[in-house]
Amino acid sequence: MTKLLLNKIQQLSERLKASQTVMRERLSTINKQFVLIVFLLVLLCTLTLPFVLTPVNKEEPEIEISLEDEIEIIPDDQSSSVQEETAVIEVPDLTGPEQVHEDLGDEPVEAQQELSFDELEKRALLGELKATSRTMVKGDSLLSLLSEQNVPANERMEIVEALELVLDLKSLRPGLTFLFIHDLDGRLMGLSVRQKENESLAVMREKDDSWVTFSQTGKVETKQEHFQVVIERTFSGSAQKAGVPSNVINQITGAFDGEFDFSTDIKPGDTIDVILEGKVTQGGLEIGTKQAVYIGLKTSKMNIHKYAYNGTFYDARGRTSEKVIMKRPLKARPRLSSPYGKRRHPVLQYEIFHKGVDLAVPKNTPVVAAADGTVEIIGRKGSYGKYIRLGHKGGYQTAYAHLNGYRQDLKVGSKVKRGEVIAYVGSTGRSTGPHLHFEVIKNGNVVNPFGNNKISSTQLTGFELEKFQSWAESIHPDFKLHLAGKIPPVQPVKPF
Numbered sequence: 001m002t003k004l005l006l007n008k009i010q011q012l013s014e015r016l017k018a019s020q021t022v023m024r025e026r027l028s029t030i031n032k033q034f035v036l037i038v039f040l041l042v043l044l045c046t047l048t049l050p051f052v053l054t055p056v057n058k059e060e061p062e063i064e065i066s067l068e069d070e071i072e073i074i075p076d077d078q079s080s081s082v083q084e085e086t087a088v089i090e091v092p093d094l095t096g097p098e099q100v101h102e103d104l105g106d107e108p109v110e111a112q113q114e115l116s117f118d119e120l121e122k123r124a125l126l127g128e129l130k131a132t133s134r135t136m137v138k139g140d141s142l143l144s145l146l147s148e149q150n151v152p153a154n155e156r157m158e159i160v161e162a163l164e165l166v167l168d169l170k171s172l173r174p175g176l177t178f179l180f181i182h183d184l185d186g187r188l189m190g191l192s193v194r195q196k197e198n199e200s201l202a203v204m205r206e207k208d209d210s211w212v213t214f215s216q217t218g219k220v221e222t223k224q225e226h227f228q229v230v231i232e233r234t235f236s237g238s239a240q241k242a243g244v245p246s247n248v249i250n251q252i253t254g255a256f257d258g259e260f261d262f263s264t265d266i267k268p269g270d271t272i273d274v275i276l277e278g279k280v281t282q283g284g285l286e287i288g289t290k291q292a293v294y295i296g297l298k299t300s301k302m303n304i305h306k307y308a309y310n311g312t313f314y315d316a317r318g319r320t321s322e323k324v325i326m327k328r329p330l331k332a333r334p335r336l337s338s339p340y341g342k343r344r345h346p347v348l349q350y351e352i353f354h355k356g357v358d359l360a361v362p363k364n365t366p367v368v369a370a371a372d373g374t375v376e377i378i379g380r381k382g383s384y385g386k387y388i389r390l391g392h393k394g395g396y397q398t399a400y401a402h403l404n405g406y407r408q409d410l411k412v413g414s415k416v417k418r419g420e421v422i423a424y425v426g427s428t429g430r431s432t433g434p435h436l437h438f439e440v441i442k443n444g445n446v447v448n449p450f451g452n453n454k455i456s457s458t459q460l461t462g463f464e465l466e467k468f469q470s471w472a473e474s475i476h477p478d479f480k481l482h483l484a485g486k487i488p489p490v491q492p493v494k495p496f
């Protein structure tokens, strides 16, 4: 038993020894491996350390270099920024130095220029620049307008080229208003033209005398003014004194043409009330010509109210006044050299029928339209020489013969207003001296030009009448009274 036990113990201790040696061996290999790993690690570190450290070490000299560079570059930088600033100075007006960088897009630059044109308008309001507005009429072109504004030929072409980039020049038409801004030496600094209600195109002179084009948004506002003319002696003198523009004085006499004669019928104390309408840009500049939208005439005998709606004068009920066809459609007082009707020929001694009246005036006296109408014939017509025939409402026509020349822009289809110049007196065709042969034709038959030829009034109806009346009410606070005919009684002027 004991032997067996001893054996077992011996076996066990031997196993233990054996396992111990295995353990030792294992441990030693682990140790060796550990040492190896540590060695390798150390080796790795020593190998990589220079690489890890060198970049850090290298960065320092780089920073030093760049610092040195910057220090060296600073003077260069300064000089370049100085150059930029001088470049900025060459760019006109409000462009600050910060804005002139290549990375800025076109839009901010445009926005700057938009401000610049407003600036031009503001400077014009302050009197530092001079603004002129001009509305295109038939026969005008952009080039002719520029020439009229004393723009040198080379600049005219440059401006046209600049505008062509943004505008179809064929779209320029009568009625468009240009705003020209000059410096005090008369040099054109910029111009703008408005084609749409809330957008205008502008061309502006750069500091290097090149031209830049851009569009501006902003509405033109309508402004109304009220004038009262109290007659002292003459109508035109009193109207000028009241500040009524000369074109409006003509508009007033034209509105009453054939109805009231301002040169003979007006008396001291009579009054004319005028409401004018004008257009003002956002910059505050007045553009275009002012037009009368209301005229009220008060004399001891009458009280007339006229509203100008779409270019035609109506009373409060929407009626135009009867228009007498002018008997002597000339800008000078003529001598009647031959009347209308049968006459014996002074030389041939037989009776002929004179279809019109002969009005003797000096050569080139302006001939005016005897009534509102449309050109039907313009050109040579046998013994009549140079000839114009106009067509009017109510079956009327008027004819003008022996002319020396026609108004330049007139052609078949042109609309003319009563009193508007259409031609010039001459002696063309079968004529013995300068005179106007004037005919009035009614429904195809000649009638006496000195007879009572009236074009009857027209009346607005329906929706058009409603539109007119609501507009008129917005123009004059007393419109309802004018409509009802309840006009305060006129105090007759007492003799003493």
Ligand SMILES: [Zn+2]
Pocket: 338, 354, 356, 357, 358, 436, 437, 438
């Ligand atoms: Zn004649």
